[in-house]
Amino acid sequence: MRNTSAISSxxxxxxxxxxxxxxxxxxxxxxxxxxxxxxxxxxxYFATREFIYPTFSSFSANESAVAILMGLLLTNVSVAVSMxxxxxxxxxxxxxxxxxxxxxxxxxxxxxxxxxxxPLVIVTVLTTTVLFSPVFVSLxxxxxxxxxxxxxxxxxxxxxLLYVVVLNLAVYLISLTLLTRTLAADQSFSRLTxxxxxxxxxxxxxxxxxxxxxxFRAVAPTHHLNVHVVMLRGVIEDGVRPPLFYPAAAVCAxxxxxxxxxxxxxxxxxxxxxxxxxxxxxxxxxxxxxxxLSVYGSQEIKQAVRHPENYLFAAFxxxxxxxxxxxxxxxxxxxxxxxxxxxxxxxxSCSLFAHNSYGRTLPAHWLVQVAPxxxxxxxxxxxxxxxxxxxxxAALLFVVYSFASDQTTAASFLRSLPFGLLLVxxxxxxGVVLPYSERYPFSSAFSALFGAILGLPLSYVLGRLLSIVxxxxxxxxxxxxxxxxxxxxxxxxRWKTIVDGSGG
Amino acid sequence: MRLGRPRSGRGxxxxxxxxxxRKSYRGVDAVRDISFEVRDGEIYGLIGPNGSxxxxxxxxxxxxxxxxxGCLEVCGHRASTIRAKQLFGFVPDDLDMPETLSGxxxxxxxxxxxxxxDTGRMDALIEIxxxxxxxxxxxxxxxxxxxxxxxxxASLLHYPRALILDEPFRGLDPEAAISLKRLLSIERARGTGxxxxxxxxxxxxxxxxxxxxxxxxxLVAEGAVPELLGRFDTDSLEEVFLRASGLLDKxxxxxxxxxxx
Numbered sequence: 001m002r003n004t005s006a007i008s009s010x011x012x013x014x015x016x017x018x019x020x021x022x023x024x025x026x027x028x029x030x031x032x033x034x035x036x037x038x039x040x041x042x043x044x045y046f047a048t049r050e051f052i053y054p055t056f057s058s059f060s061a062n063e064s065a066v067a068i069l070m071g072l073l074l075t076n077v078s079v080a081v082s083m084x085x086x087x088x089x090x091x092x093x094x095x096x097x098x099x100x101x102x103x104x105x106x107x108x109x110x111x112x113x114x115x116x117x118x119p120l121v122i123v124t125v126l127t128t129t130v131l132f133s134p135v136f137v138s139l140x141x142x143x144x145x146x147x148x149x150x151x152x153x154x155x156x157x158x159x160x161l162l163y164v165v166v167l168n169l170a171v172y173l174i175s176l177t178l179l180t181r182t183l184a185a186d187q188s189f190s191r192l193t194x195x196x197x198x199x200x201x202x203x204x205x206x207x208x209x210x211x212x213x214x215x216f217r218a219v220a221p222t223h224h225l226n227v228h229v230v231m232l233r234g235v236i237e238d239g240v241r242p243p244l245f246y247p248a249a250a251v252c253a254x255x256x257x258x259x260x261x262x263x264x265x266x267x268x269x270x271x272x273x274x275x276x277x278x279x280x281x282x283x284x285x286x287x288x289x290x291x292x293l294s295v296y297g298s299q300e301i302k303q304a305v306r307h308p309e310n311y312l313f314a315a316f317x318x319x320x321x322x323x324x325x326x327x328x329x330x331x332x333x334x335x336x337x338x339x340x341x342x343x344x345x346x347x348x349s350c351s352l353f354a355h356n357s358y359g360r361t362l363p364a365h366w367l368v369q370v371a372p373x374x375x376x377x378x379x380x381x382x383x384x385x386x387x388x389x390x391x392x393x394a395a396l397l398f399v400v401y402s403f404a405s406d407q408t409t410a411a412s413f414l415r416s417l418p419f420g421l422l423l424v425x426x427x428x429x430x431g432v433v434l435p436y437s438e439r440y441p442f443s444s445a446f447s448a449l450f451g452a453i454l455g456l457p458l459s460y461v462l463g464r465l466l467s468i469v470x471x472x473x474x475x476x477x478x479x480x481x482x483x484x485x486x487x488x489x490x491x492x493x494r495w496k497t498i499v500d501g502s503g504g
Numbered sequence: 505m506r507l508g509r510p511r512s513g514r515g516x517x518x519x520x521x522x523x524x525x526r527k528s529y530r531g532v533d534a535v536r537d538i539s540f541e542v543r544d545g546e547i548y549g550l551i552g553p554n555g556s557x558x559x560x561x562x563x564x565x566x567x568x569x570x571x572x573x574g575c576l577e578v579c580g581h582r583a584s585t586i587r588a589k590q591l592f593g594f595v596p597d598d599l600d601m602p603e604t605l606s607g608x609x610x611x612x613x614x615x616x617x618x619x620x621x622d623t624g625r626m627d628a629l630i631e632i633x634x635x636x637x638x639x640x641x642x643x644x645x646x647x648x649x650x651x652x653x654x655x656x657x658a659s660l661l662h663y664p665r666a667l668i669l670d671e672p673f674r675g676l677d678p679e680a681a682i683s684l685k686r687l688l689s690i691e692r693a694r695g696t697g698x699x700x701x702x703x704x705x706x707x708x709x710x711x712x713x714x715x716x717x718x719x720x721x722x723l724v725a726e727g728a729v730p731e732l733l734g735r736f737d738t739d740s741l742e743e744v745f746l747r748a749s750g751l752l753d754k755x756x757x758x759x760x761x762x763x764x765x
Contacts (some may be wrong), residue, residue: 006616014604017642021604097600104566107588107615 003107007115010098010265029433042452050132056135060142068213069139075209077132078164080115082202084124085168086195086448090312092116099286113268117169124165125158152246160252164202166260171265192315196342199320267466296378300357300385314393317349321397325404335405342407343398348459350394352452354386354424355431359491379493382427383486390424391417418478419459419466425485432492514516518543519666519697520565520592525574527560534560536721538574540732542666542697547688548667549712550701553749557721558701559597562670565699565735566594579665593659595652597701598753603644607635607654611661618662619632623704629657632683660691669700673707685711709741719749 023030059065083501102112140153175194179185185193283372304310394413401408462481469477518541527535535557542548550558564571567584576583578591602610611626620626630636633653643651652675658708659667673681688698688711702708708715709729717725725732725748729741736744745751 002619003617006613009614010602010609013609014602017604017606017609020691097602100596100600101567101602102617103568104589104594105614106586107617203568268713 003111004115007098007102007107007112008118011116011119044134048138052134053141054140057142059139061450066139072134072206072209072213073132073139073207074160074164077128077161078168079199080126080131081128081161082168082199084127085120085165085172086119086316088124089172090195090316091309110265110268113173116263117268121162121165121169125161127163128161148472153435155250156253159257161179162257163253165259166257166264168198168202170260170264170267171201173264177267188312192312192319195316196319200323206441216452227441241483267321293377293381296381297384300381301388304353304357304385304389307356309356310389313353316402317393321400325400328404333396335401338409339405340407342401342405343412343416344419344459344463346394346397346401346408347416347423348455350390350397351420351423351427351455351459353390353393357382357386357428357429375493375497376490379490382491383425386424386428387421391420394420418474422462422478422481422485423455423459425482425489426462427455429485429489429492430454432489432496449454507512508584509511509707518546518548518577519579520668521575521577521698522565522579523575524562525561526572527557527564527569527574528572532690535564535571538718538721538723540716540723540726542699545675545692545695545696546713547692547698547700547711549708550699550718551703551705551715551745552677552701552718553751554717558718559670561571561703561718562594562614562668562699566592566668572629590662591664592668593662593664594665595655595659595667595669595672597674601643601651601655604642606640606642607646611639611658612652615661616659620662625663626661632687633657633680649677649680652676653680656687660687664696666699667758668697671702672700673702673704673765692705705741705745717745719751724750 023033056069059069099112107115136153136157140150145153147307172194175197178189179190179193325335327333339345398408398410398413464472465481466477520542522541523539525538526534528532538557538561540548542551550561552558560569563569564574565578565583567589578588581588581591605613611630615621615623615626630639633656635650635653635657638646639651643654646654652672656672659669667688672684676684692698700708700712712729714726714728716723716730725735725744728737732744732748733739733741736747738744738747
């Protein structure tokens with residue numbers, strides 16, 4: 001446990017160092033972060049008051065409805081947890097400086113894996129708590145609970161959350177171990193497949209639960225993800241239980257989580273030692289030119305394509321989209337009726353690949369030493385590579401969704417292209433300002449999460465802006481906006497160079 | 505300042521043993537068949553041209569890469585075991601460090617992993633390499649030499665029985681290089697077995713008890729320095745190196761090109 005906690009604490013320490021380095025001594029950035037946090041809190045408060053509370057509190061009076069909703073929500077928590085974990089696990093680089101260091105230290109593979117997972121468990125539990133607490137509070141606010149009852153519900157929910165996080169991790173690790181050890185599959189392929197297995201099992205349980213729930217007869221199915229409802233029902237419905245019910249239920253909840261944690265620990269003993277992934281042969285033959293822009297551009301595209309988190313996440317999006325298209329086609333689900341603005345969702349997903357490009361090649365860009373060019377050439381090459389990579393991925397997703405949606409035609413791709421490219425530029429700008437490092441597991445995942453949080457309001461504002469501009473001025477507006485963002489990227493890079501230079 | 509700790513008598517088992525090591529990447533052999541031993545209180549120098557397999561051998565020994573076949577041991581324990589890892593210290597040449605930690609945090613982390621509670625040796629090493637002022641700074645702000653000093657300090661914290669060094673003097677300033685030479689002498693006197701991969705032939709000739717020359721993934725010559733000089737009938741290790749690694753013919757071809765300059 002000493003080594004596990006040492007590894008966990010050093011990972012957390014590196015995050016705090018990165019945050020302190022990014023914000024430290026820069027009052028504008030600190031103010032901006034504070035402002036963003038305040039906006040998030042205010043937004044959360046109003047969303048709860050105006051939408052979540054009125055929706056869920058209407059069920060509070062009906063105990064059966066509360067129990068059914070609770071069961072569905074607990075299953076839904078597992079879906080959210082699996083999605084969060086997928087993001088973190090895919091975005092984590094396969095080999096870090098810490099891996100190299102730990103492989104020479106007296107640390108067992110399971111201690112290393114558990115050391116990595118512990119902060120991940122804590123972050124996932126905290127994020128899910130923040131996401132779901134307004135819903136649960138709204139549902140139970142008018143349920144007439146005593147203080148003991150409320151505490152019991154909180155305990156039940158917390159143990160459920162821990163249970164689903166550890167269960168999802170166990171599913172991921174078992175799948176990964178099976179693939180790498182038994183089938184000797186490639187590390188990247190195994191990570192992607194294991195993540196898909198984890199997400200798919202949560203989604204399948206949720207879909208089955210939704211299908212088998214009968215609201216009119218107040219019938220909720222019992223399965224492993226809503227067993228806590230049985231515990232919570234005791235409080236919500238009558239509160240009268242045998243004296244040993246509560247301690248026994250509490251011990252069971254804790255024991256299940258502990259057993260799962262031990263299982264995770266044992267499986268991680270089998271995790272194969274990591275090796276630096278070999279460079280795919282076809283990538284070696286990509287062309288290099290003599291001129292600065294083409295040399296940097298081809299290098300940037302090459303880096304974007306072979307960056308583990310990029311190709312893993314791209315494959316994840318494509319496979320998930322293919323699965324959605326296939327299942328909606330088989331089930332006769334009308335995607336266009338239920339999911340509006342598919343093109344914008346695609347562009348938003350694809351633009352998330354732009355945020356990491358700045359930090360990806362900046363610190364150790366060998367071309368800077370062997371082919372010195374103006375910094376602006378490097379920046380232009382980076383922007384071009386980002387637009388090409390994200391655009392190509394978006395085009396691929398348009399093709400995939402075109403099998404189930406009429407919104408994703410070639411014409412709609414061209415129509416949404418300016419919006420998408422602006423979004424890519426915006427996220428690149430965010431990547432220049434925000435901290436990003438590949439040196440620790442999950443560091444880039446945090447950066448991506450931050451990018452996603454920024455990207456959502458950004459895409460909304462961009463969409464609104466482009467919709468209010470008259471058609472004949474749209475081209476000029478897009479060009480102006482793009483020029484402004486590019487100028488901002490240039491200024492941010494200059495500012496960062498000066499600040500980093502004076503800091504170092 | 506305390507650097508030494510009494511050590512029990514020297515054992516018969518070699519401190520480091522590499523037996524028929526082979527490592528191939530996608531069918532290409534980086535190391536073909538290398539065998540050698542490092543004994544107590546001995547400095548063993550591994551020299552060879554770029555890409556000859558020196559770093560691969562060291563990385564396989566410290567478990568950063570998995571060997572394709574062969575036997576690797578530290579004091580009789582398989583090199584990938586926890587017991588073996590408690591017995592050696594490793595100073596890498598070009599591996600990334602966790603750069604978002606400060607120097608002090610890095611050393612504290614290493615001490616925690618080795619379970620070292622005594623800070624006397626760490627303080628002594630910090631003073632020797634002049635790291636005190638830099639400990640609160642992030643490693644990413646360190647120069648190459650400073651990182652090397654930090655890695656040497658970290659590798660010695662737990663009184664290792666074997667010290668594995670990849671290009672130990674590269675990037676060090678003259679003062680630090682002098683300190684490192686003194687430190688290596690102290691460690692040798694304590695009975696620590698030292699394995700150093702280096703390109704610095706004069707350093708190897710002066711400080712190594714035995715030398716192994718690697719070329720094209722094979723150990724092409726091995727022995728004490730006087731023995732090697734005698735075998736190749738020369739008084740220069742440079743010539744031994746060129747002849748053993750088959751570079752002498754290539755050198756004579758290159759002379760023509762030098763003439764054009």
